[in-house]
Amino acid sequence: MTTVRAHTTKRPRSRHPHDDAPDTTEDFRRLSRMPDGPEKDALRQRVVSAWIPMAERLARQFRNRGESIEDLQQVAALGLVKAVMRYDPDRGTAFESFAVPTVVGEVKRHFRDHMWGLHVPRRVQELRNRVRVAYRELSTTLDGRGPSIREVAEHTGMSEEDVLLGMEALDSFTPLSLDAELPGSEDGYALVDTLGKAEPGFDRIVDREAIKPKLSRLPERERQILYMRFFCDMTQSRIAEQLGISQMHVSRLISRTCATLCDQVMADAN
Numbered sequence: 619m620t621t622v623r624a625h626t627t628k629r630p631r632s633r634h635p636h637d638d639a640p641d642t643t644e645d646f647r648r649l650s651r652m653p654d655g656p657e658k659d660a661l662r663q664r665v666v667s668a669w670i671p672m673a674e675r676l677a678r679q680f681r682n683r684g685e686s687i688e689d690l691q692q693v694a695a696l697g698l699v700k701a702v703m704r705y706d707p708d709r710g711t712a713f714e715s716f717a718v719p720t721v722v723g724e725v726k727r728h729f730r731d732h733m734w735g736l737h738v739p740r741r742v743q744e745l746r747n748r749v750r751v752a753y754r755e756l757s758t759t760l761d762g763r764g765p766s767i768r769e770v771a772e773h774t775g776m777s778e779e780d781v782l783l784g785m786e787a788l789d790s791f792t793p794l795s796l797d798a799e800l801p802g803s804e805d806g807y808a809l810v811d812t813l814g815k816a817e818p819g820f821d822r823i824v825d826r827e828a829i830k831p832k833l834s835r836l837p838e839r840e841r842q843i844l845y846m847r848f849f850c851d852m853t854q855s856r857i858a859e860q861l862g863i864s865q866m867h868v869s870r871l872i873s874r875t876c877a878t879l880c881d882q883v884m885a886d887a888n
Contacts, residue, residue, distance in 0.1 A: 639669070640669065642665050643713075645661060645664075645665050646665070646705060646707040649661060649665070650707055662703070665702055669698055669713075669717065670695060670698065672698075672714070672717070672718075672721075673691070673694040673695050673698040673717075673721050674694065674695075676718065676722055677691040677693070677694035677725060678690075678691075680725050680729070685728075690725060693725050694721050697720050697722075697723065698717060698720075700720055700724065701713075701720040704720070742787045745780050745781075745783050746785075748774050748784060749770060749774070749784035749785055752765070752770045753765060755773070756770065756773055767781050828883050828887075829879055832882050833879070836875065840875045842861075843857055843861070843868060843871055843872060843875070844872070844876075
């Protein structure tokens with residue numbers, strides 16, 4: 619079986635940011651001609667391994683943004699694999715020029731899809747990133763004070779409205795816990811304490827209003843039995859005694875009447 623060897627000869631040093639990029643030009647030409655199979659998979663894996671240092675450098679550009687560097691490097695490696703799979707040497711584009719945006723795009727997609735605590739439109743995410751970068755750049759030139767909205771707008775070429783929108787999105791990346799103590803609170807008052815709760819009395823009122831017209835159309839005896847049971851809080855035995863019927867008959871009448879009213883109310887709701 620022919621031994622497959624990846625060409626990892628270094629190029630002459632140049633001024634591009636990945637000056638230790640391996641020369642895999644011939645490997646990609648061979649990949650484009652090889653049929654699918656174990657030999658092609660092995661060569662492709664060796665090409666990926668040769669370019670991993672570049673992917674890891676790209677991943678480090680996104681550190682300190684709430685994701686571990688190990689996870690970022692895994693995402694970048696996935697982007698590199700996709701780049702190797704999709705690269706076509708016959709198009710005349712250097713692999714590095716094709717791979718860098720593919721890897722960076724994969725990392726950015728990871729942040730957009732998995733790291734935001736709240737759903738934020740992509741345009742707002744981009745505004746947030748521009749504002750964040752502008753704050754970092756301006757903070758080193760403004761004697762330690764934070765930049766104003768107008769200064770950020772002038773620095774980025776954005777409108778002040780977009781700057782404000784990007785600033786609001788800064789807090790959407792990691793939302794505040796409902797159990798977090800409110801700023802300025804000294805008695806443990808938390809955000810969850812400011813939220814309203816469902817009032818069970820409202821549902822009771824809605825149910826009563828829905829059933830009122832149905833009660834008025836009941837036969838006199840059924841209406842009287844329900845009134846005595848649920849409004850006067852009488853027992854079934856006491857109702858039976860007053861009406862001169864058996865307690866079992868009272869129980870059947872209550873069950874049947876309540877079921878009929880429930881069916882009528884649900885039919886109106888649908």
